[in-house]
Amino acid sequence: MVPRVEPSSFRPATPTRPLMLALAALAVLPSLANAYSFSFGSTPQQCQNLTIDITGTGQPPYSVLLIPFGPSTLPNNVEVRKITQVNFTGDATSASFQLKYPTDSQFVLVVSDATGFGSGGTSVAATVQGGSNDSSCFDASTNVAPLFDFSVFPNNQLVQCATTRVWWQPDNASMPVFGTPQFHGVIPGGQSFTVPEGPLSTVVGEGLGFNWTVPVRTGTTVLLLGGDDRGIGTAGSGFYIVAQGSNSCLNTTSPSSTPGSPAGGSYPTTTNGAGTGGSSSGSHTNVGAIVGGVIGGVVGALTLGLILFFIQRRRVQQHAEKERPVDLLQDHDRESDDAHPPQYYEPEPFLVPDPTAASSAGSTAPYGSSTPYGGLRPSVDRRASHISGTTAEGSSAAAFLRAGTPDMSASGSSGTRKSPAPPTFRPVNIIQHDDAGPQEQGQEEPETIELPPAYTNIRRAEVPPPESPPPEPEPAPRVPSPPLA
Template sequence: MLSPTPLAAVLSLVAFPTLSAAYSWNFKANPEQCSNLTISISGSDGKPPYRVLIIPFGPSPLANNVEARKILDVPFEGNSNTISFQLKYPANSQLVAVVSDSTGFGSGGTSVAAQVASSSDTSCFNATANVSPAFVFSISPPNQIVQCQDTRLWWENTTVQGIPNFLGVIPGGQSFAVPEPLNSITNVDSEGTGFTWTPNLRGGTTLLLIAGDNRGNGTGGSSPNTVNPGTQNIGSCLNANSPSSTPGNPAGGSYPTGTGGGWTSGGSGSSGGSSNTGAIVGGVIGGVVLLIAAVLLLLFFRRREKLQKRQKERPVDLMNAEEDGDEDHAPRQNELPQYYRPEPFMVSDRLSGTGDDYTTDGERPLSGVTTTTSYYNRSATPEGSAPYGYGAGVSASSVGGRKGGMRPLRPINIIQHDDAGPSEPKEEEGEPETIELPPAYTAMKKADAPAAGGGGGEPET
């Protein structure tokens, strides 16, 4: 039987889906080259002032791979929930937008890579000159971030203003501020000034690492990375709060995501830390349905197993087994089926020497009883005194040359029993039937022996 704890947990998820900060934002129009990009905040849970961070994503579409895009860190004015600014990005390039409020970085959510549409205006950028950040930073081990393994972020102290800060941006997921231990910043030969960070990110996560200083976010540029799970795939630093891609609709609403005509699934953007309610409810309902189906399937198999076991344990009664669908011809209790009823050996009345006798009440015939005088039951009578039968006229001296008189034989009664069968109607009593037997030829005399010294006279006939 399933324990109630998992079921109760599932039902609690259905009744109380987990939600976090619930303000959202949208692109009011699709991003377009050198046109104003307008972003609007919706929901009352946000804490102004707001700001948006625009980060270049992917390679540059310009000739010779010229990078004309800069990271844009644009604050909203006062407590306004709408902002509009010129997007100085070339057509067919991509960008990722992160909206934050006063509670922290990325609280409004992160868009996926949005495609910049073309326009006739190309005056907002220089297609022949590369832009560069105010300072650069490095990663050690070089150019890789490994899951749960120490990574050193460092910079040249002479190029920054104040203490640099680092932001982690996951397109379409949860963005975060990299924790910076101020008391652990060290100077290392050939690595400059920096600190050690243990990324609690799962392998395979796409991460944009953004550096900034007192001049603003993004002044140190960005570094695109894919988190490496490592050869040992260490997961000791991972937990339910580890930043990752968020399921459901990404932030920013509906906008093009590539040159192939791809678009986001639409709807209002959701916060990076929130989970899509529809996806949660759908998943939980599906899980409950699967759980109920599994329980019903388990009960079905257990019931069938018990039934099969019961049929195996039930003794087979060959005498009283009923044929399926033939209850009308089933034998009555204590009555043998037709094919198993004994058939007694019946002796003909002529051989038994008796007729059908009945009891005085006429219900069943009595066992036939006869007494027949024959060679085997004749009495010791003088020769020729037997009224009939095999022993008539036989002398004691003529049988087998025995000495002395013939021993009397004990009479034998032949009794025929009627074992079974229904009662037959009583017939009228009549004369007992007489059975005639052929002569036994035992009463013939033997020829006398010839006299001593006799001649050749004829034998006596």
């Protein structure tokens, strides 16, 4: 039987380790040459003959063990299935026997030869198919019972690498024991083994038994069979799932589930006829299936990796497009060589309406009245206005503001004289900003003048600001004449 090597058993190679591995391989070659397995020669059906065929090279005589698996399918849970061992005749490699199991029930097959128990492999749970109305092979109203009972302590559990006591009552008159009981472990779809018996001891309340360290890994399904000289399984079987424990007893020879296809070839494992395929045994390794599985896994991993790569790449591109800024004013490519600002951003000068139009809203007092400034009523609106120095209206306004209070007597008008009303003006303050250009040296600034910015910093050719008209000279003060002598 080929031991199953677990990944945790590999260690760094030493100078003598390659030689040891080579000797181990040579020791295994004879077992590989004698490897064999079995297959179902017919479909399992209620009360019909079931054929088991041996393939490969083993050491006859062969035998097959049928073990009930799962609950009963009969009404009221009546159990009619027995653990049955069928021995092949002589050196025969095929055996046919009646299957005394009801439809839809399950069972496990274990094939052995002269080399030991389970050497031909163990099947997974096979299912009895419908199609047969023959029920003469069992009594659906009577439960079957084992020939004697056995128990384990702790009760109803097996713990990995923990000590378990297997015991029975040897002096039970109703269920006597013939010879020394023998116990076997069966792992469906894996390896089956013989339970080693230590020294027998008697414990009060537990009868006669022995201690056994469970060398099976956590989570493994195990069927524990008890028997005596009357055959394997005469004491029935127990169903266990190995609980978590220590790892102190595990090694490369520890029983476990067989990787790959289970033994038995192709047979139904469900009620609708679906089943499993392939064949293997406890001493046979399907190299082709393993290599094919590895290659398929590598190809699948590469394909999945490519798919994930393209999906991630597409997500990155979509994210980059979402982050790209949108120009609401210009619909052109951001990478254009045009470094000039768009036309929407070009500055435009601020144009003030004609001051004469604004001044028309001035005082309505008649010219020549007693109102100060000759009827020009100062406006309460002190907003800055733009007056061009090149227009007649602007010049008149500036001269008027610099002249001060006009001489009312010089007007020569009277309240009764009708003449065209002169234009009225609204007094304004004019401020010259510094950014309109440097002032000329020596020019006096009679008053503060406000003008809007000239924006010379963005013009191609600087245009000089308009010059302010020179101030008119003030009239000389009148000197009184000396008195006459």
